[in-house]
Amino acid sequence: MPPAVAGSAAVKESLEPEFAKPKLDEPKYDEPKLDGQEEDDTVLIHEGSDLFAEDLESKMAVLPDLSLTAEVKIEDLKVGMPTGLPPEEAARQETRLRQIIWRRRKWLIGKGNALPPAALGVVCDIDVGDAKPVAQRVRKIPPQFREKVADLVKGLLSARMIQKSTSTWASPIVVIIKKNGVDIRLCIDYRLINGLTQLMVYPMPLVNNLLEDLDKYLWYCSLDMASGFWVVPMTDRARLISAFITPIGLFEWLRMPFGLCNAPQIYQRLIDNALYGFLKLSPDDSTRDVFENGEPAKPGIHSVLERRSYIDDILVGGTSWDDLCEKVERLLDVCEQWHLSISVEKSEWGMSKVDYLGHGVSGLGLEAKSKNLESLTALEFPRTLKGLQSFLSSLNYYHRFIADFAVYATTLYSLTETDFDE
Structure with a gap:
């Protein structure tokens, strides 16, 4: 799942970053020239060091470790059971909601990080104005991590998330060493690209507003849209500008990565339009960018209202079980229309209490998650x-x-x- 969600706990101030030269805040770059280019020293960051969460999430693209997704079974769905009913009726209502979800099983993604189908009607573009291409220097990778880097790249190539590139743009990589000192995460340093990018103006929801009046519901669904940003295809221009350079080659993204400055707004706009129904897909060309040349939807088309959405986290509440089932069915209709996938592992349906945006949500109101409180109280x-x-x-x-x-x-x-x- 994705991108910067409010409530990420800050890392401990007492831990100092361990960077190799050059430091992260000193990017180096050349005019476009990739052949025979000198290598910069490795940039290593130890997980848990003083690299603040917002720096990692908003300025770097983490290369995902893709894995096969297990086939979804109907019993994998985390569906609650209404209370206050005779056992047979409660079981019937639970089955009713489960069947509503299962009818849209094509858009359910099982446990794992496999790439979901591309969403319709949306693209990621990167507008850098009249800026000239910049090829930053390739950074070395320590020998013990080279095989892992190669495996990550192979997985992304196989999933068609990236492809080999001939771009004159190039952003370097940063190696994040996990706490066990052996495993790594590989990130792309997009600070220079983000500094050149024309910022997208789009209202992001306020978390406090999303958490208001949730105690009026009896039942909740907390949904995680599978793989978030990865469902958004890249324009040809964005592919070239997103190119990243490693010692094993130059690659570019086919799907929108984390770390691009406009990625949260692009995805939020997609979700808002899909659920409110402002613009419609064209029947003869449903893959174009509806925000550039789409047609307004007809007035009177029912929107998926009384739901809360923050990027890829969606909450649906129902004042009754019937109310909840109707909203879930409408939501899944929209997911099918726009090719939006839902993570089965991270989603809950028809529960009296769920987690949403770092809070426990129920008819009794909000509560802070104990795990997050422990992290906060441990901060120096x-x-x-x-x-x-x-x-x-x-x-x-x-x-x-x-x-x-x-x-x-x-x-x-x-x-x-x-x-x-x-």
Whole structure:
């Protein structure tokens, strides 16, 4: 799943980053020239170091470790059972909801990271204006990680998420060493590309608004759209600009990766349009970009209302079991129409309590997830201004549970760099 979701806990300030030269904040680049290009030193980051979550999620594209997806079975669906009914009737209603979901099983993705079908009516483009192509230098990969990097690239090529490239653009890679010191994640450093990209103007939902009045429902569905950004195809221009360079070759994305600055807005717009029904797909060319040349949908077409969606996390609530079943059926109709897949492993249907955006949601109201609270209470008080800002951002996510938070936060936000000088 995806991209930057509010509530990511900040990493501990006490852990210092372990970078090889050059440091992450000093990108080097040449004019386009790939053959015979000199290699830069490796950039290594240890997982859990002082690379803030927002830096990793918003400025780098993590290369996924694709795996085969297990075939979905009807019993894999996590479906709740209504209470307050005779056992036979409760079982019948549970089966009813399960069958509604199962009729759209083509759009259910099982456990794993296999690539889902491409969504319709949306593309990812990268507009850098009149900027000239920039080929940043390839970075070395330590010998012990080369085979792992090759396997990651092979998996992406096989899944048709990337392809070999002849682009004159090139972004370098960053190796994230996992806590076991052996496994890695490979990221693409898109800071330079993002700095050149024309920012997309689109309203992102406010988490606080999405969490309001959820206690009015009896039943909930918490859904995770499978593989999120990967369902969005890239334009030809975006493919070239997204090219990334490794010691084993130059590659470009066929599907939208994480790390591009406009990726969250592109996906949010897709979900909003699909669920509200503003623009419709053309019957003769359903794969074009409806946001460029689509036609308005006819008034009166029922939207999937009374649901909350933050990028690839969707919550549906029902005041009754019938109400919930009707909303789920409409939602799945939309998923089928726009080719949006749902993760079976990460989704729950017809539950009296679900997790949504880092909170427990039920008819009793909101509660903070204990795991997240443990991470927050374990944070040491920061010793730098940037660390303080990240620290307060993490606390702010649960501000409703912290007495007098606004009073304390106002004082802390007023601090400047000089207040941290020894």
